[in-house]
Amino acid sequence: MTPRHDRDGHVATSRRAEDHEAHEAHESHAGHADHVAQFRKLFWVNLIIAVPVVAFSTMFAMLVGYQVPDVPGGRWIAPLLGTVMYAVGGRPFLTGAVSEIRSRKPGMMLLIGLAITVAFLASWGASLGLLDHELEFWWELALLIVIMLLGHWVEMRSLAQTTSALDSLAALLPDEAEKVEADHTVTVSPADLRVGDVVVIRPGGSVPADGRIVEGRADIDESMVTGESRSIARGVGDAVTAGTVATDSGLRVEVTATGDDTTLAGIQRLVTEAQNSTSRAQRLADRAAGWLFWFALSTAAITATIWTTFGSPAAAVVRAITVLVIACPHALGLAIPLVVSIATERAARGGVLIKDRLALESMRTVDAVLFDKTGTLTKGEPTVTAIESVGEVGDDAVLALAAAAETDSEHPLAHAIVRAARDRGLSVPRAGGFSSSPAVGVTASVDGREIRVGGPRLLEQIGADEVGTAAGWREEGAIILHVVRDGAVIGGLRLADEIRPESREAVDALHRLGIEVVMITGDAEAVARAVGDDLGIDRVFAGVRPEDKAAKVSGLQREGKKVAMVGDGVNDAPALAQSDVGIAIGAGTDVAIASAGVILASSDPRSVLSVIELSRATYRKMKQNLWWGAGYNLISVPLAAGVLAPVGFVLPMSVGAILMSLSTVVVALNAQLLRRIDLRPEASSRAALDRSSGVDRRADNRSGVRQ
Known part of the structure; x- marks a missing residue:
């Protein structure tokens, strides 16, 4: 997990706690990874098998113009290896087709399953001499399975990039808690804590469970849970939340809630519910494949009926099977996954x-x-944004003295002051006798004079007034610290979360x-x-x-x-x-x-x-590819069915296969154009401004509704 800076400025490595829900989420993630490995293996295995299937396919040899190699049993190489590809490589699509039939939602899987099954049965019929030799589709079956496996491999790889939010939530809790027993402490797991137990929180330590402070006072970093940019002073009787950090002092906390009753667990439930409620979107490609399925099926049925009535049963079988095979979405299968892969x-x-x-x-x-x-x-860390000096002491001198006093402090505000002095190139004198008081401030000796830096309680102790601009700073929500030399205020510092x-x-x-x-x-x-x-x-x-x-x-x-x-x-x-x-x-x-x-x-x-910018460009490419992929089918299927037969034209299978391959190439090349997008933040921002109408809405927005 990413190292997290606690309020003492130290890097605290977040500790991992076992959690049942996180384990289930991890198993879900592992399932995606298994699917990636499955499709990757199937793709490479079937790609190797496809080479001899295509090479020994008699129909492919006729289309390209070569003789099938004359080897013993050569005529059975394509049918036997094609059967292996159908059973092994086609299995994910066939099982998906069965699921779509059961759910009565025909889509991509059913269309692919129908095409490879028709091609498989027709090819065996042609190989055995039962059907016309034009129906030998072994090469088409092999290429179809390989292309579809490639598309699904690419898609599953993008899905597998997900990680577990619940596991990260659980990791905010410490591995161990110090439980008070009688006059000593014992180390236990946070899961073993019970309501009423008292635990010790060391400076810089995480709170292991929701509770109430029974001893001590400290600034609590609640930013991980509440988003509050400033640490909050908490004392006896105040509630603290699991996962928050005591920045500057130790505490004793009585546990008031554990396990599923904690605030952190409540956030876990909210994340789970929200994720489940937004995970059921229907994919555009599946809808297109569903429409294409009914289009192809109805066209094949009409084709068979018309050719049987006005032609011959043999011609009807050839035309109907050709329609179903041509309708299979080679390009459509790659249209979305390829765009997504390149875009990501x-x-x-x-x-x-x-x-x-x-x-x-x-x-x-x-x-x-x-x-x-x-x-x-904002930057999420305090920054010195203004200085007001009192009397003859200049702003730089006030900041240098404050930085000297704060040098040995580990508080984030101290780091901000020291950083501001360094950024201004100031010479910071050496300090000695450093001490700190929670909720008051720090004290140190600089050049023999006492320098104190602190908030309102420091002024109360010395009976001094704040600097003149403090009231205005307070209205802006800034943090105000005063610098005191030998009991007299010499200046004030304004600190805020820098934009x-x-x-x-x-x-x-x-x-x-x-x-x-x-x-x-x-x-x-x-x-x-x-x-x-x-x-x-x-x-x-x-x-x-x-x-x-x-x-x-x-x-x-x-x-x-x-x-x-x-x-x-x-x-x-x-x-x-x-x-x-x-x-x-x-x-x-x-x-x-x-x-x-x-x-x-x-x-x-x-x-x-x-x-x-990327979303809009990706959507454009998806639409274009879907039109290229589905458009091929919308044109070639009617032609394969013989819609122009009355004028003497019927789309040959060979031409349909070429068009099918061409549409796949066009889809692949079109997706590559996404690589030309400049996604640098400054370039995208400049492009958005250049495309605008030039009307500056900022003045109007300043007077908009505030809530």
């Missing part, structure tokens, strides 16, 4: 990982993009495409409103708990909107699964990635434009 490969090279083909198809219809704030539109520079361009580009931009966050209203106003976002949902995030997505969907959710935390997982398209920032948590259909390798929100 091209996307991966552009930093976009497509896990769910349906998500890729749906992205073109999205008319609302819901961004999580923390870690998506990504790319976010504004992404929002503007989405607006130009006519897409509504919504922001959702667990942060307070003031923080969310400041970011929303700065970026010109249409709607802002603030103070949203994890269970409510999925509900907000559902609310937008009830308004008739197709919603894409972009997030990076555990708190986003249910909403990612509930949305029409879930997009996870790759720098986020494994559970967010596992719950999404699309993953952005970078943290650049402009990559959402890349997904839209």
Whole structure:
């Protein structure tokens, strides 16, 4: 699992906990992998067998113009090996055809199964001399099975890329918990904890179960569960959630909920329900194959009737069987899988990982993009955004002294201050006598003078007033720290979650495409409103708990909107699964990635434009390929049936076979054109702006409805 930074700044490797549901999800994933291996093996085996089948097919030799090799028993090589291919290579399609018959939903599998069965029976009849020699289709049967196995191998490989969200959720819990027994502690598994047990949480440690603090006070990092960008001060009597982290001090927590009753387990259930509710979309190619099945079957029946009535029974059999074999969708079988395979490969090279083909198809219809704030539109870490000095002390001096005092601290705010001083190129003096007090601040000696950095409680202790701009900073939801030298305030620091520079361009580009931009966050209203106003976002949902995030997505969907959710935390997982398209920032948590259909390798929100561009281009290629694949059948089937027989033209089997191969080549070449798309975030954003009408909606959006 991706390493996770705790609030002390250390990299804490997430620990894996055994979970029954995660195990079931893993088995499902393993099933996809088994199917990939199955189709890969079948393809290569049947490709090898197909070579002698085609070479010894008398009909193929007549079409190409060569003599079948004269070897002992040569006339039986194609029939015998063709039978092996039908039984082994054709088995997945035959079993699929039986399933479609039982479900009364004819589609691709039934059409393929019908074609290979007709070709198999007709070829044996021709080989035994019972039917006309023109009905020897061994070469066609071999190529048909090989091409269909290739298409299904490509498709199953894309499906097998899925990972388990539930396994990632369980991995947030620590491997062990320290349970208090009498006057000592014992190490137990979190699964063995019971309501009423008291556990010790070390500084930087994860909470193993939902509980209530009975001793101690600490800043709790709840961002993995609530999305709140700032650590929250928790003391005796406050509730804590499994999976959260005590950043700066140790705690004793009484367990109030375990197992399925915890908040984390509730999120797991939400993810499972949302994923199951969005996994039943009908594929376009299957619908086309279903229509083509009835078209081919009815055409074959009409053909047999007409040729029997106005021709001869022998001609009727030849024409009807030719219709059924020609109707088999060589190109249609590759139309979707090949496009998806190239699109996903091209996307991966552009930093976009497509896990769910349906998500890729749906992205073109999205008319609302819901961004999580923390870690998506913003960097997800505090940054010094303003300094106000008091008296003769300059801004740089205030920041340098604050950085000196905070150098030995492991708190994220301390890291932000030290980083700001380094970025400004300031000379930070050495400090000694460092000490920290939870919820108050830090104290250190710099050049013989006492320097303290802290929040409101520090000012209460020394009886000092805050700097003049603090009230305005507070209204914007910023974190405010004061720097005190020898008991006197010398300045204030404004810290906030910094907005990504790319976010504004992404929002503007989405607006130009006519897409509504919504922001959702667990942060307070003031923080969310400041970011929303700065970026010109249409709607802002603030103070949203994890269970409510999925509900907000559902609310937008009830308004008739197709919603894409972009997030990076555990708190986003249910909403990612509930949305029409879930997009996870790759720098986020494994559970967010596992719950999404699309993953952005970078943290650049402009990559959402890349997904839209790819979705639209992929859909165009799918439609074009479906028309090429099905269009061949719509034209060749009536010709093979003899619709132009009254004027002396009947489509020969050889010409039909050439057209069939040509349509497959066209479909393959057309799919290759997807490789020309530039999916770099800046290129996609620029393209969206270039295609727009030039009307800047940003001013209008600033006055839009806020929620």
